[in-house]
Amino acid sequence: MSDTQDIVQGSRVDELRKAVLSLKLEEVQQLVYNLPPRPPTKLVTIRVVRDPQNSKEKILQVKQDWSSITTNEQVAWTCPDGRLEIRFSRARNPFAGDSYEVARGGKLYSGKPVARITKEQAFKYVLLVTTPDGFFLTQTVELKVTPPSVPTKARTGKSK
Amino acid sequence: MERVITVTLHKDTAGNYSLSIHPLTVIVSVIDEENANVNVRWVLNEDPTNPGFPNARKLTATFAQVPSPFTITSSGESLPAAENYTTPASGSGAEVATAPVQEAAVGSRENDIALYKYNVVVETNDNKTLTLDPDVKVRRRKITRDTILGH
Numbered sequence: 001m002s003d004t005q006d007i008v009q010g011s012r013v014d015e016l017r018k019a020v021l022s023l024k025l026e027e028v029q030q031l032v033y034n035l036p037p038r039p040p041t042k043l044v045t046i047r048v049v050r051d052p053q054n055s056k057e058k059i060l061q062v063k064q065d066w067s068s069i070t071t072n073e074q075v076a077w078t079c080p081d082g083r084l085e086i087r088f089s090r091a092r093n094p095f096a097g098d099s100y101e102v103a104r105g106g107k108l109y110s111g112k113p114v115a116r117i118t119k120e121q122a123f124k125y126v127l128l129v130t131t132p133d134g135f136f137l138t139q140t141v142e143l144k145v146t147p148p149s150v151p152t153k154a155r156t157g158k159s160k
Numbered sequence: 161m162e163r164v165i166t167v168t169l170h171k172d173t174a175g176n177y178s179l180s181i182h183p184l185t186v187i188v189s190v191i192d193e194e195n196a197n198v199n200v201r202w203v204l205n206e207d208p209t210n211p212g213f214p215n216a217r218k219l220t221a222t223f224a225q226v227p228s229p230f231t232i233t234s235s236g237e238s239l240p241a242a243e244n245y246t247t248p249a250s251g252s253g254a255e256v257a258t259a260p261v262q263e264a265a266v267g268s269r270e271n272d273i274a275l276y277k278y279n280v281v282v283e284t285n286d287n288k289t290l291t292l293d294p295d296v297k298v299r300r301r302k303i304t305r306d307t308i309l310g311h
Contacts, residue, residue, distance in 0.1 A: 097248015
């Protein structure tokens with residue numbers, strides 16, 4: 001390769017490098033690892049709180065500001081108060097797997113539902129939390145999955 | 161930011177498996193150059209051209225020695241025996257993420273570095289188990305875009 005070709009290629013590499021370095025950190029990583037776009041994610045936060053009925057007992061409090069996911073979305077679960085496990089029934093599960101586990105403060109991503117959903121369906125699953133001080137707490141929760149929303153057709157009302 | 165570690169399952173037509181991971185040693189810091197917390201996310205991939213796709217069933221990342229860089233500890237609390245991150249494989253990529261890197265994971269001097277060994281296990285639908293022993297390298301100096309391009 002001639003000196004001129006070297007210089008041209010070098011300047012193009014520099015330009016490319018500058019362009020990459022002008023991106024956000026997350027975008028650089030997306031580019032470098034060729035990651036597919038992530039589906040929209042709905043968060044569930046599980047906290048360990050005192051039972052209002054009996055202050056000596058601890059219970060799980062599930063916080064989520066949504067009622068269902070569509071088949072184009074996924075769920076992320078996190079528990080800042082202990083190790084979290086998620087169990088779905090193998091026979092009745094919207095996702096590809098039935099068992100998830102993460103250390104305290106980590107986050108589990110369900111992936112998009114793989115079950116064929118033609119109308120809203122509810123799936124029960126179990127949350128299991130082990131706190132650092134040795135409490136083991138469980139709660140059964142319901143997840144609703146709906147088909148992707150279909151754009152409503154414009155109404156062509158007949159005039160009387 | 162979330163540092164991504166991709167774990168890829170390979171299979172040949174004779175039914176042999178292999179596992180690759182990138183990066184083998186992920187570099188993290190307590191905060192990045194944008195002063196955001198840093199954590200790690202594992203993503204399990206499988207080439208759709210693998211014979212019998214999909215073959216992967218489950219991904220587990222385990223820190224046998226705790227505290228790991230991500231272990232949240234409070235005074236008076238006992239540490240778990242090990243720290244597991246487990247997710248089933250799914251068509252769109254199985255993913256599991258840690259808590260942020262903890263302040264105590266590395267010394268306070270600018271040049272301090274700490275290495276943490278962990279293992280990654282991928283189980284397949286035909287009950288094969290593949291294991292790798294990668295590392296997390298925690299440095300006090302903030303990670304930058306250059307860090308990601310390099311590793």
